[in-house]
Amino acid sequence: MAADPGKSVVKIGDVALRAGVSPMTVSRVMNNAPGVKASTREAVLKAVEALGYAPNAAARSLARAGAGRLGLLYSNPSASYLSEFLIGALEGVHRVGAQLLIEKCEPDPESERAAINRLVAGGVVGVVLPPPHGESWAALAEVQAHNLAVVAVAAGRFKSEAQSVRIDDMAAAAEMTRHLLSLGHRRIGFIKGAPNQTASAERLIGFETEIAAAEPAAECLVEAGEFTYRSGFEAAERLLSARRPPTAIFASNDDMAAAAIAAAHRRGLDVPGQLTVVGFDDTPLATAVWPSLTTIRQPVAEMAETAIRLLAEAGPNRDPEEATEHLVAHQLIVRESSAPPAQ
DSSP: OOOOTTSOOOOHHHHHHHHTSOHHHHHHHHTTOSSOOHHHHHHHHHHHHHHTOOOOHHHHHHHHHSSEEEEEEEOOSOHHHHHHHHHHHHHHHHHHTEEEEEEEOOSSHHHHHHHHHHHHHTTEEEEEEOTTGGGOHHHHHHHHHTTOEEEEESOSSOOTTSEEEEOOHHHHHHHHHHHHHHTTOOEEEEEOOOTTOHHHHHHHHHHHHHHHHOSSOOEEEEEOOOSSHHHHHHHHHHHHTSSSOOSEEEESSHHHHHHHHHHHHHTTOOTTTTOEEEOSBOOTHHHHSSSOOBEEEOOHHHHHHHHHHHHHTOOTTOOGGGOOEEEOOOEEEOOTTOOOOOO
């Protein structure tokens, strides 16, 4: 029977909303997948009948092939971070047999809502929100309005509205600061990350807490950054122009740390002989610059792959109020860019 052109098309999200389940659960029921409770299956089938839902052949074929379509938003200014994240996400969808739809957007509510709606139109059943979107109330609300599964990555603070995958940014920054103090540095510059990410504030807190507790006393010089190379270069220039410049600079990500090394070289300073520079993330850039960066390894690719797996494994009867936090271990990686201060 031909579709009535005057009648709106019923989508999988409409069925999920009526049945009170996720779109992924509807997909499982329509494809006779195991692991769905009888009561849930009955509710979905009643919703299908009431709404007259008929999935197209392509969608049914895709669902039978694996976990369906999963969505990903991105707007992170760090190309190296994004590269690592996509490597993990692509490996994740390969493992679970899904397809990945990627939407670029700006970190503002209107752009996020539009991007999520494009993903929904593309038939996604779950969405990964990397930073800074995992902390956006607008993005989380829009995903929930469509009854989609969602995982926030590196959000910096656990939110019950979504499962989350992150490291302990405060503890990681504190560990790096202790490393600098153990080398003998007592005047240390810190370049903050983007202000719209909680992780930036937590890294600063971890740093300042250790500085305040240092024996003998230590001094910190803090400059604003945006997680971009340019912002890191400008912040490093300000730090190195101080009347008493720091003997070490701790940048909140590797892009800004690489920029700090460039600023030091521009001034003829030897790194680490005259200035120690350390970063955060351990992206490929950390070993592409000279000298190679001492940094905190945040397993970005592993975190992205974990997020994809969590979406694919979202239970058919998962209560959104039971969202959980998955804390991943960080690691201090000591390379060539850190050394004791010059005498």
